[in-house]
Amino acid sequence: MQKPIQHTITVLVENKPGVLARVAGLFARRGFNIESLAVSITDDPTISRMTIVVTGDDTALQQINKQTDKLIDVIKVIDYSGVPIVERELAMIKVNAEPSRRAEIMQIVDIFRAKIIDISETTFTIEVTGSVAKVDAIERLLSPFGITEVVRTGKIAMARGAITAMSQVNNDG
Amino acid sequence: MKMNGANALIQSLVDHGVEVIFGIPGGVMIPIYDALYDRKDIRNLLMRHEQGAAHAADGYARATGKVGVCFATSGPGATNLVTGIATAQMDSIPILAVTGQCRTTVIGKDAFQEADITGITMPITKHNYLIKDPNQIPRVIAEALYIARTGRPGPVLVDVPMDMSLAEIEYEPVREVKIRSYSPEVEIDDSAIDEAVELIARAERPVLYVGGGVIASGASDELIALSEKTHILVTTTLLGKGAIPETHPHSLGMLGMHGTAYANHAVHNCDLLIAVGARFDDRVTGKLAAFAKKAKVIHIDIDPAEIGKTVQPDVAIVGDCKEVLKRLVDRVPPRQETEWNRQIMKWRNEYPVVCPNEENELLPQCVIAKIWEMTKGEVILVTDVGQHQMFAALHYKVTKPRHFLSSGGLGTMGFGLPAAIGAQVGCPDKTVVLICGDGGLQMTIQELAPAVQYKLPIKICLINNRYLGMVRQWQELFWNGRYSGVDISVQPDFVKLAEAYGAAGFRVEKPSEVEPTFKKAMEINDRPTLIDFVVHREENVFPMIPAGGTIEEMMVNRPKPK
Numbered sequence: 001m002q003k004p005i006q007h008t009i010t011v012l013v014e015n016k017p018g019v020l021a022r023v024a025g026l027f028a029r030r031g032f033n034i035e036s037l038a039v040s041i042t043d044d045p046t047i048s049r050m051t052i053v054v055t056g057d058d059t060a061l062q063q064i065n066k067q068t069d070k071l072i073d074v075i076k077v078i079d080y081s082g083v084p085i086v087e088r089e090l091a092m093i094k095v096n097a098e099p100s101r102r103a104e105i106m107q108i109v110d111i112f113r114a115k116i117i118d119i120s121e122t123t124f125t126i127e128v129t130g131s132v133a134k135v136d137a138i139e140r141l142l143s144p145f146g147i148t149e150v151v152r153t154g155k156i157a158m159a160r161g162a163i164t165a166m167s168q169v170n171n172d173g
Numbered sequence: 174m175k176m177n178g179a180n181a182l183i184q185s186l187v188d189h190g191v192e193v194i195f196g197i198p199g200g201v202m203i204p205i206y207d208a209l210y211d212r213k214d215i216r217n218l219l220m221r222h223e224q225g226a227a228h229a230a231d232g233y234a235r236a237t238g239k240v241g242v243c244f245a246t247s248g249p250g251a252t253n254l255v256t257g258i259a260t261a262q263m264d265s266i267p268i269l270a271v272t273g274q275c276r277t278t279v280i281g282k283d284a285f286q287e288a289d290i291t292g293i294t295m296p297i298t299k300h301n302y303l304i305k306d307p308n309q310i311p312r313v314i315a316e317a318l319y320i321a322r323t324g325r326p327g328p329v330l331v332d333v334p335m336d337m338s339l340a341e342i343e344y345e346p347v348r349e350v351k352i353r354s355y356s357p358e359v360e361i362d363d364s365a366i367d368e369a370v371e372l373i374a375r376a377e378r379p380v381l382y383v384g385g386g387v388i389a390s391g392a393s394d395e396l397i398a399l400s401e402k403t404h405i406l407v408t409t410t411l412l413g414k415g416a417i418p419e420t421h422p423h424s425l426g427m428l429g430m431h432g433t434a435y436a437n438h439a440v441h442n443c444d445l446l447i448a449v450g451a452r453f454d455d456r457v458t459g460k461l462a463a464f465a466k467k468a469k470v471i472h473i474d475i476d477p478a479e480i481g482k483t484v485q486p487d488v489a490i491v492g493d494c495k496e497v498l499k500r501l502v503d504r505v506p507p508r509q510e511t512e513w514n515r516q517i518m519k520w521r522n523e524y525p526v527v528c529p530n531e532e533n534e535l536l537p538q539c540v541i542a543k544i545w546e547m548t549k550g551e552v553i554l555v556t557d558v559g560q561h562q563m564f565a566a567l568h569y570k571v572t573k574p575r576h577f578l579s580s581g582g583l584g585t586m587g588f589g590l591p592a593a594i595g596a597q598v599g600c601p602d603k604t605v606v607l608i609c610g611d612g613g614l615q616m617t618i619q620e621l622a623p624a625v626q627y628k629l630p631i632k633i634c635l636i637n638n639r640y641l642g643m644v645r646q647w648q649e650l651f652w653n654g655r656y657s658g659v660d661i662s663v664q665p666d667f668v669k670l671a672e673a674y675g676a677a678g679f680r681v682e683k684p685s686e687v688e689p690t691f692k693k694a695m696e697i698n699d700r701p702t703l704i705d706f707v708v709h710r711e712e713n714v715f716p717m718i719p720a721g722g723t724i725e726e727m728m729v730n731r732p733k734p735k
Contacts (some may be wrong), residue, residue: 018295075353
C-alpha cells in the first residue's frame with residue numbers, strides 16, 4: 001500500500017453556474033476526500049480558480065486529476081506535488097478575552113503578525129494569514145483562552161517564480 | 174431567420190443530421206412538439222414510457238454509430254429517462270436527451286412538474302446544459318451533439334425551460350464547435366507505440382482483450398489485421414462482441430464471469446495482455462489480484478482516466494483505438510502460430526461451448542444456438558439482461574460490429590425491447606432479433622405499442638422460465654437454494670398479450686418447434702412477432718466464475734449435489 005499524503009491541486013474552470021457542484025459531486029462519487037476547497041474568480045472573468053487539498057496515494061491522486069480533467073467545464077488541472085509553491089490561508093478566530101487576559105492574547109497576536117479586527121467586552125476577533133501550519137499553531141495557542149468560533153478560508157496556492165497557471169492554459173489551448 | 178426557441182432547437186437538430194427522435198411530450202414540451210408538427214425531415218417516434226425513449230435512442234446509437242436523440246417533458250418525464258441515460262453512460266453510448274423544464278421564472282420554486290434534472294443527471298451524463306438564454310439554443314445543441322459523439326462517447330442532456338422555447342430568436346446555424354476546455358483529439362505518443370511493439374515482439378504467450386472501444390472507434394479491420402499478422406488470439410468483453418467475427422479462428426469468444434473457459438484460461442496464463450478499448454470491469458477480472466497476474470499489460474484507450482484506474486499497465490497508449498491499432502499493425506513484426514496458440518486450441522477442445530442434446534425439453538441455450546444456426550450472425554441481435562443474455566453471449570456468434578446490442582455496465586433489465594426498436598428504426602433494412610427474458614420484458618413491455626404502431630418487424634424471442642433466472646441461479650449455487658423473491662410464474666399469456674397489442678404471437682414448447690416457428694416469424698414483415706419459448710425453468714449459465722472469484726473456482730458444469 002502506498003502512503004496517503006496531502007496534495008494541493010489547482011483547477012481552472014469555466015466561470016459558469018453549477019461547475020462547483022460538478023467538481024464536488026465528482027469527488028464525492030469517486031470517493032476522493034476533500035480536505036479544503038477555495039474558489040474564486042481569476043483575472044480572466046470567464047475563468048474561476050479552485051484550490052483543492054486532497055489526501056490520497058499516488059494512484060488515487062492520478063485518478064483525481066484525470067477524472068477532474070474529464071469534466072467538460074474544467075479547463076486545466078494543475079498538480080502542485082513536487083512543485084515549490086507559496087500557500088496561504090486566512091482565518092478569523094473569535095476568542096474569549098477577559099480584560100485581565102487581554103495582554104497575553106495581544107502578545108500571541110503580535111508574534112503571529114495577526115490582527116485584532118473586532119473587540120467586545122468579553123471577546124477578540126483575530127484575523128490571521130499564513131500557511132496552514134501557522135493557522136493551526138495560533139489556533140492551538142489561543143485555545144486555552146476559550147475559542148468560541150473559527151472560520152478558515154481553506155488553502156490557496158501558487159507556484160513560486162514566473163510560472164503562472166494561466167500561462168499553462170494558453171500553452172495547451 | 175427569426176423563429177422561436179423550439180423551432181430553433183428542431184432546426185439545429187436537423188442541421189446536424191438528426192432524423193429521428195424517440196420521445197413523449199408533456200406540458201412544457203408542447204412548443205417543441207409543435208415545432209415538429211409540420212416537418213418532413215425529422216420525425217418523432219412516440220414511445221410509451223420515457224425509459225423506453227432513452228433506451229431506443231441508445232439502441233439506435235449502438236446500431237448506427239450516430240447520436241441517438243430522445244425527448245421527455247419536465248419532472249417525471251425527465252426522471253424516467255434516468256435509467257436509460259445511466260445505461261448509456263456506463264457503456265459510453267452517444268445519446269442526446271432533451272428535456273422540457275418549467276419556466277425560468279419559477280425554477281427553484283417547486284413548480285408543477287419541476288425536477289432539477291441537470292442536478293440529477295450530473296453523475297450519469299458526459300455533460301449537461303440548462304438553457305438560460307434562448308439565443309444559446311443553436312450553439313448548445315451543436316456542442317451537445319459534438320460532446321456526445323467525440324472522444325469517449327456518452328450521453329448529454331439539454332434542459333429547455335418552456336419560456337426559452339417560446340422566446341423569439343434570430344436563428345443562425347452553428348457549423349463549427351470549439352470548446353476550449355474540451356479537446357477530444359489526443360495525440361498518440363509514438364514512443365509508447367514502440368514500447369508496445371517491443372513487448373509484443375518479446376511476448377511468448379500474448380492475448381488480445383478487446384472491449385466496446387473497438388466498436389465505438391470502428392477499429393474492427395485494424396484489430397483483425399493485427400491478430401492475423403501476429404496470430405495473437407482475441408477475446409472480447411460483452412460489449413466487444415463483433416469486433417472480430419466470432420466465427421474467425423482467432424476468436425476466443427467472451428471472457429469473464431460467464432466467458433468461455435478457454436478465453437479465461439488463455440488470459441490467466443498469458444504473459445502479455447493487450448487491452449484495447451476495455452476497462453477491466455469486475456465482471457471481466459473477477460478477483461483483481463489473481464487476474465492475468467503473470468502478464469505484462471498494454472492498455473489502449475481513448476480515455477486517459479481509464480489508464481491505471483483498475484490495473485496499472487506496463488505500457489499505456491492513450492488514443493483512438495483505430496489509429497493506435499493501425500500504427501501497431503504497421504510496426505509489429507509478423508509472428509507465426511506457436512505452441513501457445515496450440516495450447517489455447519487444446520483448451521478450446523477440452524472445454525467447448527456446446528448445447529446439451531435434449532430432444533424433449535426446451536433449453537434456453539439450445540433455442541439461442543438454433544437462432545444462431547438459422548441467422549448465421551447476419552441479424553442485429555439485441556438482448557435484455559440476465560441468463561438469456563449470457564447464453565446469447567456464449568452461443569450466438571456475432572460476425573460484425575454493431576450487430577450485438579446489450580446493456581453491459583449497468584446491466585439494465587428492460588433495455589432490450591426499446592433498444593431493439595431503436596436498432597430497427599436506425600437499420601430498417603436489417604432483421605432485428607431480440608432475445609429477452611420474461612422478467613426484463615415485463616419491465617418495458619409497453620413498448621410493444623410503438624413497435625406495432627411503426628410496423629417494426631422485430632423478432633422478439635422470449636426465453637420464458639418464469640423466474641428471475643440469474644438471481645435464482647445465484648440462490649441455487651451460493652444461497653442454499655433459498656429462492657427468495659424470484660418466482661414470476663404468475664404472468665400474462667404472452668402470446669395473447671402480443672396479439673392484444675397487434676403483434677403476432679407464437680408459443681414454442683418443444684425443441685422440434687423452434688425452427689419452423691422462427692421461420693414463420695422471419696416471414697412477418699409488417700409488425701413485431703413475439704415467440705414465447707417456454708423453457709426449462711432451472712437451467713443455469715455455465716461456465717461461471719463466482720463474483721470476485723478466480724479461475725480455480727470456475728464451474729464448467731452444474732456442480733454435483735453434495
